[in-house]
Amino acid sequence: MQLVIMNANVLDENGELQLTQITVQNGHIEKIEPASLVGHRETKIDGDVQVIDAEGKLVAPGFIDMHVHLREPGFEHKETIETGSRSAAKGGFTTIACMPNTRPVTDNPETLKLVKEKAKEAGLVNVLPYAAITKGELGRELTDFTALKAAGAIGFTDDGVGVQTAQMMKDAMKLAAALEMPVIAHCEDNSLVEGAPVAEGEFARKHGLKGIPNESEAIHVGRDILLAEATGVHYHVCHVSTEQSIRLIRQAKEIGINVTAEVCPHHLVLADEDIPGLDANWKMNPPLRSRRDVVACIEALEDGTIDIIVTDHAPHSAEEKAKGMQLAPFGIVGFETAFPLLYTRFVAEGRWSLEMLVRRMTSDPARVFGLEAGSLKPGAPADLTIIDLNEERAVDPATFASKGRNTPFTGWKLKGWPVATVVGGKIVWSEENA
Numbered sequence: 001m002q003l004v005i006m007n008a009n010v011l012d013e014n015g016e017l018q019l020t021q022i023t024v025q026n027g028h029i030e031k032i033e034p035a036s037l038v039g040h041r042e043t044k045i046d047g048d049v050q051v052i053d054a055e056g057k058l059v060a061p062g063f064i065d066m067h068v069h070l071r072e073p074g075f076e077h078k079e080t081i082e083t084g085s086r087s088a089a090k091g092g093f094t095t096i097a098c099m100p101n102t103r104p105v106t107d108n109p110e111t112l113k114l115v116k117e118k119a120k121e122a123g124l125v126n127v128l129p130y131a132a133i134t135k136g137e138l139g140r141e142l143t144d145f146t147a148l149k150a151a152g153a154i155g156f157t158d159d160g161v162g163v164q165t166a167q168m169m170k171d172a173m174k175l176a177a178a179l180e181m182p183v184i185a186h187c188e189d190n191s192l193v194e195g196a197p198v199a200e201g202e203f204a205r206k207h208g209l210k211g212i213p214n215e216s217e218a219i220h221v222g223r224d225i226l227l228a229e230a231t232g233v234h235y236h237v238c239h240v241s242t243e244q245s246i247r248l249i250r251q252a253k254e255i256g257i258n259v260t261a262e263v264c265p266h267h268l269v270l271a272d273e274d275i276p277g278l279d280a281n282w283k284m285n286p287p288l289r290s291r292r293d294v295v296a297c298i299e300a301l302e303d304g305t306i307d308i309i310v311t312d313h314a315p316h317s318a319e320e321k322a323k324g325m326q327l328a329p330f331g332i333v334g335f336e337t338a339f340p341l342l343y344t345r346f347v348a349e350g351r352w353s354l355e356m357l358v359r360r361m362t363s364d365p366a367r368v369f370g371l372e373a374g375s376l377k378p379g380a381p382a383d384l385t386i387i388d389l390n391e392e393r394a395v396d397p398a399t400f401a402s403k404g405r406n407t408p409f410t411g412w413k414l415k416g417w418p419v420a421t422v423v424g425g426k427i428v429w430s431e432e433n434a
Protein backbone atom coordinates (compact mmCIF):
# COMPACT_ATOMS: atom_id res chain seq x y z
CA MET A 1 0.00 0.00 0.00
CA GLN A 2 1.35 3.35 -1.09
CA LEU A 3 0.49 6.82 0.18
CA VAL A 4 1.46 9.96 -1.69
CA ILE A 5 1.22 13.39 -0.07
CA MET A 6 1.26 16.08 -2.73
CA ASN A 7 2.09 19.73 -2.08
CA ALA A 8 3.52 19.08 1.37
CA ASN A 9 5.40 21.99 2.91
CA VAL A 10 8.21 20.45 4.92
CA LEU A 11 11.00 22.06 6.96
CA ASP A 12 14.40 21.45 5.35
CA GLU A 13 17.78 21.22 7.15
CA ASN A 14 17.96 25.01 7.16
CA GLY A 15 14.56 25.34 8.77
CA GLU A 16 13.04 26.70 5.56
CA LEU A 17 9.72 25.48 4.18
CA GLN A 18 10.02 23.55 0.92
CA LEU A 19 7.12 22.37 -1.20
CA THR A 20 7.55 18.64 -1.70
CA GLN A 21 5.87 15.39 -2.59
CA ILE A 22 6.19 12.61 -0.03
CA THR A 23 5.91 8.96 -1.01
CA VAL A 24 5.16 6.41 1.69
CA GLN A 25 5.63 2.71 1.08
CA ASN A 26 4.82 -0.08 3.55
CA GLY A 27 4.51 2.30 6.45
CA HIS A 28 7.83 4.04 5.87
CA ILE A 29 8.90 7.22 4.11
CA GLU A 30 10.26 6.17 0.74
CA LYS A 31 11.18 9.51 -0.75
CA ILE A 32 10.66 13.25 -0.49
CA GLU A 33 11.02 15.11 -3.78
CA PRO A 34 10.82 18.83 -4.48
CA ALA A 35 7.35 19.61 -5.85
CA SER A 36 8.98 21.48 -8.73
CA LEU A 37 10.51 18.21 -9.96
CA VAL A 38 7.32 16.18 -9.79
CA GLY A 39 5.05 19.00 -10.92
CA HIS A 40 5.02 17.99 -14.54
CA ARG A 41 4.59 14.31 -13.80
CA GLU A 42 1.11 12.94 -13.31
CA THR A 43 0.68 11.41 -9.92
CA LYS A 44 -0.54 7.95 -10.76
CA ILE A 45 -3.71 7.09 -8.91
CA ASP A 46 -4.72 3.48 -9.00
CA GLY A 47 -6.35 1.16 -6.50
CA ASP A 48 -3.27 0.71 -4.38
CA VAL A 49 -2.27 4.34 -4.07
CA GLN A 50 -3.87 6.74 -1.65
CA VAL A 51 -3.26 10.41 -2.42
CA ILE A 52 -3.54 13.35 -0.06
CA ASP A 53 -3.24 16.86 -1.45
CA ALA A 54 -1.80 18.89 1.45
CA GLU A 55 -2.36 22.09 -0.57
CA GLY A 56 0.81 23.68 0.79
CA LYS A 57 0.05 23.00 4.44
CA LEU A 58 2.85 22.16 6.87
CA VAL A 59 3.73 18.47 6.98
CA ALA A 60 5.87 17.77 10.06
CA PRO A 61 7.09 14.60 11.71
CA GLY A 62 4.34 13.41 14.06
CA PHE A 63 4.66 15.05 17.45
CA ILE A 64 6.09 13.01 20.32
CA ASP A 65 4.72 13.51 23.82
CA MET A 66 6.85 11.87 26.50
CA HIS A 67 4.52 12.68 29.41
CA VAL A 68 0.83 11.79 29.26
CA HIS A 69 -1.84 10.18 31.44
CA LEU A 70 -4.20 7.74 29.70
CA ARG A 71 -5.89 6.64 32.96
CA GLU A 72 -6.50 3.02 31.92
CA PRO A 73 -6.65 0.68 33.77
CA GLY A 74 -8.71 1.96 36.66
CA PHE A 75 -9.87 5.47 35.84
CA GLU A 76 -11.78 4.88 32.61
CA HIS A 77 -14.31 7.58 33.58
CA LYS A 78 -11.50 10.14 33.05
CA GLU A 79 -9.99 8.66 29.87
CA THR A 80 -9.28 5.35 28.18
CA ILE A 81 -6.29 4.32 26.11
CA GLU A 82 -8.55 4.57 23.09
CA THR A 83 -9.99 8.06 23.81
CA GLY A 84 -6.59 9.34 24.91
CA SER A 85 -4.97 7.98 21.75
CA ARG A 86 -7.65 9.63 19.62
CA SER A 87 -7.14 12.92 21.42
CA ALA A 88 -3.39 12.62 20.82
CA ALA A 89 -3.92 11.92 17.11
CA LYS A 90 -6.24 14.92 16.88
CA GLY A 91 -3.50 17.06 18.40
CA GLY A 92 -0.97 15.88 15.80
CA PHE A 93 0.83 13.45 18.12
CA THR A 94 1.91 10.06 16.77
CA THR A 95 3.96 8.74 19.71
CA ILE A 96 3.03 9.17 23.37
CA ALA A 97 4.59 7.86 26.57
CA CYS A 98 2.07 7.09 29.30
CA MET A 99 2.54 7.42 33.03
CA PRO A 100 2.05 4.51 35.43
CA ASN A 101 -0.27 6.21 37.98
CA THR A 102 -3.16 3.97 36.95
CA ARG A 103 -5.17 1.58 39.16
CA PRO A 104 -3.54 -0.83 39.62
CA VAL A 105 -0.34 1.16 39.26
CA THR A 106 1.74 -0.01 36.29
CA ASP A 107 4.29 -1.55 38.63
CA ASN A 108 4.09 -5.11 37.29
CA PRO A 109 4.56 -6.77 33.88
CA GLU A 110 0.88 -7.83 33.59
CA THR A 111 -0.47 -4.30 33.81
CA LEU A 112 2.22 -3.09 31.45
CA LYS A 113 1.26 -5.75 28.91
CA LEU A 114 -2.42 -4.81 29.28
CA VAL A 115 -1.59 -1.18 28.46
CA LYS A 116 0.32 -2.28 25.39
CA GLU A 117 -2.51 -4.58 24.24
CA LYS A 118 -5.16 -1.88 24.66
CA ALA A 119 -2.99 0.56 22.72
CA LYS A 120 -2.61 -1.95 19.92
CA GLU A 121 -6.37 -2.59 19.87
CA ALA A 122 -7.00 1.15 19.59
CA GLY A 123 -4.60 1.14 16.64
CA LEU A 124 -4.16 4.91 16.56
CA VAL A 125 -0.82 6.18 17.86
CA ASN A 126 2.35 4.57 19.21
CA VAL A 127 1.97 4.19 22.97
CA LEU A 128 5.14 3.72 25.00
CA PRO A 129 4.51 2.79 28.63
CA TYR A 130 6.57 3.86 31.62
CA ALA A 131 6.71 1.62 34.69
CA ALA A 132 6.64 2.75 38.30
CA ILE A 133 9.81 3.12 40.36
CA THR A 134 8.13 1.89 43.54
CA LYS A 135 5.29 -0.55 44.13
CA GLY A 136 1.99 1.31 44.13
CA GLU A 137 4.02 4.53 43.76
CA LEU A 138 4.12 4.40 47.55
CA GLY A 139 7.83 5.03 47.87
CA ARG A 140 8.48 1.97 50.06
CA GLU A 141 9.70 -0.83 47.81
CA LEU A 142 11.28 -0.84 44.35
CA THR A 143 9.50 -2.61 41.49
CA ASP A 144 11.17 -5.39 39.48
CA PHE A 145 13.06 -3.22 36.98
CA THR A 146 14.46 -6.18 35.03
CA ALA A 147 11.05 -7.79 34.52
CA LEU A 148 9.44 -4.45 33.64
CA LYS A 149 12.12 -3.66 31.10
CA ALA A 150 11.64 -7.11 29.56
CA ALA A 151 7.88 -6.44 29.38
CA GLY A 152 8.49 -3.26 27.38
CA ALA A 153 8.79 -0.38 29.85
CA ILE A 154 10.74 2.54 28.38
CA GLY A 155 11.73 4.12 31.69
CA PHE A 156 10.91 4.33 35.37
CA THR A 157 8.90 7.04 37.10
CA ASP A 158 6.53 7.54 40.03
CA ASP A 159 4.89 10.50 38.29
CA GLY A 160 2.06 11.98 40.30
CA VAL A 161 4.23 11.95 43.39
CA GLY A 162 7.88 12.55 44.23
CA VAL A 163 10.14 9.77 45.50
CA GLN A 164 10.47 11.12 49.02
CA THR A 165 13.71 9.58 50.25
CA ALA A 166 17.13 10.01 48.72
CA GLN A 167 18.07 6.41 49.48
CA MET A 168 15.12 5.03 47.50
CA MET A 169 15.95 7.30 44.56
CA LYS A 170 19.62 6.35 44.66
CA ASP A 171 18.79 2.62 44.67
CA ALA A 172 16.42 3.17 41.73
CA MET A 173 19.05 5.09 39.78
CA LYS A 174 21.72 2.43 40.36
CA LEU A 175 19.43 -0.30 39.06
CA ALA A 176 18.21 1.77 36.11
CA ALA A 177 21.77 2.72 35.16
CA ALA A 178 22.79 -0.95 35.12
CA LEU A 179 19.87 -1.65 32.76
CA GLU A 180 20.60 1.45 30.65
CA MET A 181 17.15 2.80 31.39
CA PRO A 182 16.24 6.41 32.26
CA VAL A 183 14.71 7.59 35.53
CA ILE A 184 12.00 10.20 35.01
CA ALA A 185 11.20 12.25 38.08
CA HIS A 186 8.20 14.14 39.36
CA CYS A 187 10.04 16.50 41.69
CA GLU A 188 8.11 17.40 44.79
CA ASP A 189 9.03 17.34 48.46
CA ASN A 190 5.77 16.59 50.28
CA SER A 191 6.93 18.12 53.55
CA LEU A 192 6.96 21.54 51.88
CA VAL A 193 3.58 21.18 50.17
CA GLU A 194 1.09 19.62 52.60
CA GLY A 195 -2.26 20.15 50.95
CA ALA A 196 -1.53 23.41 49.16
CA PRO A 197 -3.54 23.64 45.91
CA VAL A 198 -1.80 26.55 44.14
CA ALA A 199 1.60 28.21 44.07
CA GLU A 200 2.80 30.49 46.82
CA GLY A 201 2.20 34.05 45.69
CA GLU A 202 -0.37 36.72 44.99
CA PHE A 203 -3.22 34.41 43.96
CA ALA A 204 -2.83 32.18 47.05
CA ARG A 205 -2.73 35.22 49.37
CA LYS A 206 -5.75 36.86 47.77
CA HIS A 207 -7.87 33.72 48.15
CA GLY A 208 -6.52 32.62 51.52
CA LEU A 209 -5.08 29.38 50.12
CA LYS A 210 -1.95 27.60 51.25
CA GLY A 211 0.87 28.02 48.70
CA ILE A 212 3.22 25.50 47.10
CA PRO A 213 6.74 26.99 47.32
CA ASN A 214 9.26 26.79 44.46
CA GLU A 215 11.74 24.93 46.67
CA SER A 216 9.43 21.92 46.90
CA GLU A 217 10.34 21.21 43.28
CA ALA A 218 13.93 22.44 43.18
CA ILE A 219 15.04 20.53 46.28
CA HIS A 220 14.29 17.25 44.50
CA VAL A 221 15.94 18.45 41.31
CA GLY A 222 19.12 19.34 43.21
CA ARG A 223 19.12 16.10 45.21
CA ASP A 224 18.52 13.96 42.14
CA ILE A 225 21.20 15.71 40.08
CA LEU A 226 23.73 14.76 42.76
CA LEU A 227 22.42 11.19 42.73
CA ALA A 228 22.56 11.09 38.93
CA GLU A 229 26.17 12.23 39.10
CA ALA A 230 26.93 9.48 41.62
CA THR A 231 25.16 6.71 39.68
CA GLY A 232 25.65 7.79 36.06
CA VAL A 233 21.96 7.24 35.23
CA HIS A 234 20.10 9.22 32.57
CA TYR A 235 17.99 11.45 34.78
CA HIS A 236 15.02 13.24 33.19
CA VAL A 237 13.16 15.98 35.09
CA CYS A 238 9.37 16.12 34.64
CA HIS A 239 7.39 19.31 34.05
CA VAL A 240 10.00 21.87 35.13
CA SER A 241 8.30 25.00 36.44
CA THR A 242 10.69 27.05 38.59
CA GLU A 243 13.70 29.27 37.96
CA GLN A 244 15.54 27.50 40.79
CA SER A 245 15.18 24.06 39.15
CA ILE A 246 16.36 25.55 35.87
CA ARG A 247 19.45 27.06 37.49
CA LEU A 248 20.37 23.64 38.90
CA ILE A 249 19.76 21.82 35.60
CA ARG A 250 21.76 24.41 33.67
CA GLN A 251 24.73 24.00 36.00
CA ALA A 252 24.49 20.18 35.93
CA LYS A 253 24.52 20.17 32.13
CA GLU A 254 27.51 22.48 32.09
CA ILE A 255 29.55 19.99 34.09
CA GLY A 256 28.43 17.03 32.01
CA ILE A 257 25.91 15.29 34.25
CA ASN A 258 23.45 13.18 32.22
CA VAL A 259 20.33 15.23 32.90
CA THR A 260 17.51 16.19 30.53
CA ALA A 261 14.30 18.10 31.16
CA GLU A 262 10.81 18.84 29.87
CA VAL A 263 8.37 21.72 30.13
CA CYS A 264 4.61 21.91 29.55
CA PRO A 265 2.84 24.47 27.32
CA HIS A 266 0.87 25.89 30.26
CA HIS A 267 4.06 26.71 32.18
CA LEU A 268 5.31 28.65 29.14
CA VAL A 269 2.12 30.66 28.75
CA LEU A 270 0.39 31.09 32.12
CA ALA A 271 1.36 32.53 35.51
CA ASP A 272 -0.59 32.36 38.78
CA GLU A 273 -1.68 35.96 38.35
CA ASP A 274 -3.60 34.87 35.20
CA ILE A 275 -5.89 32.54 37.17
CA PRO A 276 -9.29 34.22 36.88
CA GLY A 277 -10.81 32.86 40.08
CA LEU A 278 -11.42 29.69 42.04
CA ASP A 279 -11.79 27.50 38.95
CA ALA A 280 -10.06 24.11 39.20
CA ASN A 281 -9.45 24.01 35.44
CA TRP A 282 -6.47 26.16 36.39
CA LYS A 283 -5.23 23.68 38.98
CA MET A 284 -2.35 21.44 38.01
CA ASN A 285 0.85 20.03 39.45
CA PRO A 286 3.28 21.72 39.35
CA PRO A 287 1.08 24.79 39.78
CA LEU A 288 1.13 27.95 37.69
CA ARG A 289 3.94 30.00 39.23
CA SER A 290 5.14 33.58 39.01
CA ARG A 291 5.80 35.49 35.78
CA ARG A 292 9.54 35.26 36.63
CA ASP A 293 9.27 31.48 36.53
CA VAL A 294 7.41 31.58 33.21
CA VAL A 295 10.14 33.73 31.69
CA ALA A 296 12.82 31.39 33.08
CA CYS A 297 11.05 28.38 31.50
CA ILE A 298 10.83 30.12 28.12
CA GLU A 299 14.51 31.10 28.19
CA ALA A 300 15.56 27.62 29.34
CA LEU A 301 13.74 26.01 26.43
CA GLU A 302 15.33 28.49 24.06
CA ASP A 303 18.89 27.88 25.27
CA GLY A 304 18.49 24.09 25.48
CA THR A 305 18.59 23.81 29.29
CA ILE A 306 15.12 22.33 28.84
CA ASP A 307 15.21 19.78 26.01
CA ILE A 308 11.63 19.03 25.11
CA ILE A 309 7.98 20.03 25.30
CA VAL A 310 5.46 17.59 26.80
CA THR A 311 1.77 18.13 27.50
CA ASP A 312 1.32 16.22 30.81
CA HIS A 313 -2.17 15.52 29.42
CA ALA A 314 -4.05 14.85 32.67
CA PRO A 315 -7.79 14.36 32.10
CA HIS A 316 -10.25 14.45 35.01
CA SER A 317 -14.06 14.34 34.97
CA ALA A 318 -16.21 17.46 35.24
CA GLU A 319 -17.57 16.23 38.61
CA GLU A 320 -14.06 15.88 40.00
CA LYS A 321 -13.04 19.32 38.79
CA ALA A 322 -16.27 20.84 40.19
CA LYS A 323 -15.05 20.15 43.73
CA GLY A 324 -13.29 23.50 43.74
CA MET A 325 -9.71 24.73 43.95
CA GLN A 326 -8.87 23.10 47.28
CA LEU A 327 -10.41 19.66 46.73
CA ALA A 328 -10.34 19.01 42.97
CA PRO A 329 -7.53 16.81 41.59
CA PHE A 330 -4.50 18.43 39.94
CA GLY A 331 -4.21 18.28 36.14
CA ILE A 332 -5.36 19.66 32.79
CA VAL A 333 -5.77 18.09 29.35
CA GLY A 334 -3.15 19.00 26.79
CA PHE A 335 -3.06 17.10 23.49
CA GLU A 336 -5.56 19.12 21.49
CA THR A 337 -4.32 22.60 22.35
CA ALA A 338 -0.53 22.12 22.62
CA PHE A 339 0.62 22.94 19.11
CA PRO A 340 -1.88 25.73 18.28
CA LEU A 341 -1.18 27.36 21.65
CA LEU A 342 2.60 27.43 21.21
CA TYR A 343 2.44 28.22 17.52
CA THR A 344 0.16 31.20 18.19
CA ARG A 345 1.99 32.51 21.23
CA PHE A 346 5.61 32.01 20.14
CA VAL A 347 5.91 31.39 16.39
CA ALA A 348 3.16 33.60 14.95
CA GLU A 349 4.30 36.38 17.29
CA GLY A 350 7.84 36.06 15.97
CA ARG A 351 9.76 34.92 19.07
CA TRP A 352 10.55 31.38 17.87
CA SER A 353 11.14 29.87 14.49
CA LEU A 354 8.66 27.23 13.38
CA GLU A 355 11.65 24.89 13.14
CA MET A 356 12.46 25.31 16.84
CA LEU A 357 8.91 24.57 17.99
CA VAL A 358 8.66 21.50 15.76
CA ARG A 359 12.10 20.26 16.82
CA ARG A 360 11.26 20.48 20.53
CA MET A 361 8.19 18.30 19.85
CA THR A 362 9.79 15.77 17.47
CA SER A 363 13.50 15.16 16.95
CA ASP A 364 14.51 16.39 20.43
CA PRO A 365 12.29 13.94 22.35
CA ALA A 366 13.43 11.20 19.93
CA ARG A 367 17.07 12.05 20.70
CA VAL A 368 16.56 12.28 24.47
CA PHE A 369 14.79 8.92 24.66
CA GLY A 370 16.52 7.12 21.79
CA LEU A 371 13.37 6.63 19.73
CA GLU A 372 13.22 5.73 16.07
CA ALA A 373 10.85 8.59 15.33
CA GLY A 374 10.68 12.34 14.94
CA SER A 375 12.06 12.74 11.43
CA LEU A 376 10.88 12.59 7.82
CA LYS A 377 14.06 11.03 6.46
CA PRO A 378 13.66 8.28 3.86
CA GLY A 379 13.44 4.96 5.71
CA ALA A 380 11.84 6.50 8.81
CA PRO A 381 8.40 5.32 9.95
CA ALA A 382 5.72 7.35 8.15
CA ASP A 383 4.45 9.11 11.29
CA LEU A 384 3.46 12.61 10.34
CA THR A 385 1.07 15.41 10.96
CA ILE A 386 -0.48 17.89 8.53
CA ILE A 387 -1.16 21.32 9.98
CA ASP A 388 -3.04 24.34 8.72
CA LEU A 389 -0.96 27.23 10.05
CA ASN A 390 -3.54 29.77 8.87
CA GLU A 391 -6.64 28.17 10.32
CA GLU A 392 -7.78 30.22 13.30
CA ARG A 393 -10.48 29.20 15.75
CA ALA A 394 -11.41 29.33 19.40
CA VAL A 395 -10.70 26.43 21.76
CA ASP A 396 -13.96 24.58 22.40
CA PRO A 397 -13.66 21.72 24.92
CA ALA A 398 -16.98 20.29 23.69
CA THR A 399 -15.18 19.28 20.49
CA PHE A 400 -12.32 17.42 22.26
CA ALA A 401 -11.77 13.77 21.42
CA SER A 402 -10.52 13.36 24.99
CA LYS A 403 -13.05 12.54 27.68
CA GLY A 404 -11.44 15.35 29.66
CA ARG A 405 -12.74 18.90 29.27
CA ASN A 406 -10.47 20.33 31.95
CA THR A 407 -8.58 23.11 30.21
CA PRO A 408 -7.87 26.72 31.15
CA PHE A 409 -7.75 27.65 27.45
CA THR A 410 -11.49 27.63 26.68
CA GLY A 411 -12.33 30.38 24.20
CA TRP A 412 -8.70 31.21 23.33
CA LYS A 413 -8.40 32.09 19.66
CA LEU A 414 -5.53 30.02 18.27
CA LYS A 415 -3.91 29.38 14.92
CA GLY A 416 -2.15 26.30 13.58
CA TRP A 417 -4.62 23.42 13.88
CA PRO A 418 -3.81 19.85 12.81
CA VAL A 419 -5.95 18.61 9.91
CA ALA A 420 -4.69 15.03 9.53
CA THR A 421 -2.41 12.61 11.36
CA VAL A 422 -0.66 9.61 9.82
CA VAL A 423 0.88 6.76 11.82
CA GLY A 424 2.85 4.05 10.04
CA GLY A 425 1.50 5.25 6.71
CA LYS A 426 -2.14 5.01 7.85
CA ILE A 427 -4.40 8.04 8.33
CA VAL A 428 -5.49 7.68 11.98
CA TRP A 429 -7.33 10.97 12.24
CA SER A 430 -8.43 13.66 9.83
CA GLU A 431 -10.62 16.72 10.15
CA GLU A 432 -12.64 15.55 7.15
CA ASN A 433 -13.53 12.18 8.62
CA ALA A 434 -13.86 13.28 12.23
Ligand SMILES: NC(=O)N[C@@H](CC(=O)O)C(=O)O
Pocket (backbone or CB within 6 Å): 069, 101, 159, 160, 161, 186, 283, 284, 285, 286, 312, 314, 315, 329, 330, 331, 332
Ligand atom coordinates in the same frame (compact mmCIF):
# COMPACT_ATOMS: atom_id res chain seq x y z
N1 LIG B 1 0.06 17.01 36.43
C1 LIG B 1 -1.01 16.91 37.16
O1 LIG B 1 -1.52 17.93 37.63
N2 LIG B 1 -1.60 15.73 37.42
C2 LIG B 1 -1.13 14.44 37.03
C3 LIG B 1 -0.01 13.95 37.90
C4 LIG B 1 1.33 14.54 37.60
O2 LIG B 1 1.71 14.75 36.43
O3 LIG B 1 2.12 14.76 38.53
C5 LIG B 1 -2.30 13.48 37.08
O4 LIG B 1 -2.10 12.25 37.04
O5 LIG B 1 -3.45 13.93 37.13
Ligand SMILES: [Zn+2]
Pocket (backbone or CB within 6 Å): 159, 160, 161, 186, 187, 238, 239, 285, 286
Ligand atom coordinates in the same frame (compact mmCIF):
# COMPACT_ATOMS: atom_id res chain seq x y z
ZN1 LIG C 1 4.06 14.90 37.77
Ligand SMILES: [Zn+2]
Pocket (backbone or CB within 6 Å): 067, 068, 069, 099, 159, 160, 312, 314
Ligand atom coordinates in the same frame (compact mmCIF):
# COMPACT_ATOMS: atom_id res chain seq x y z
ZN1 LIG D 1 2.11 13.81 34.81
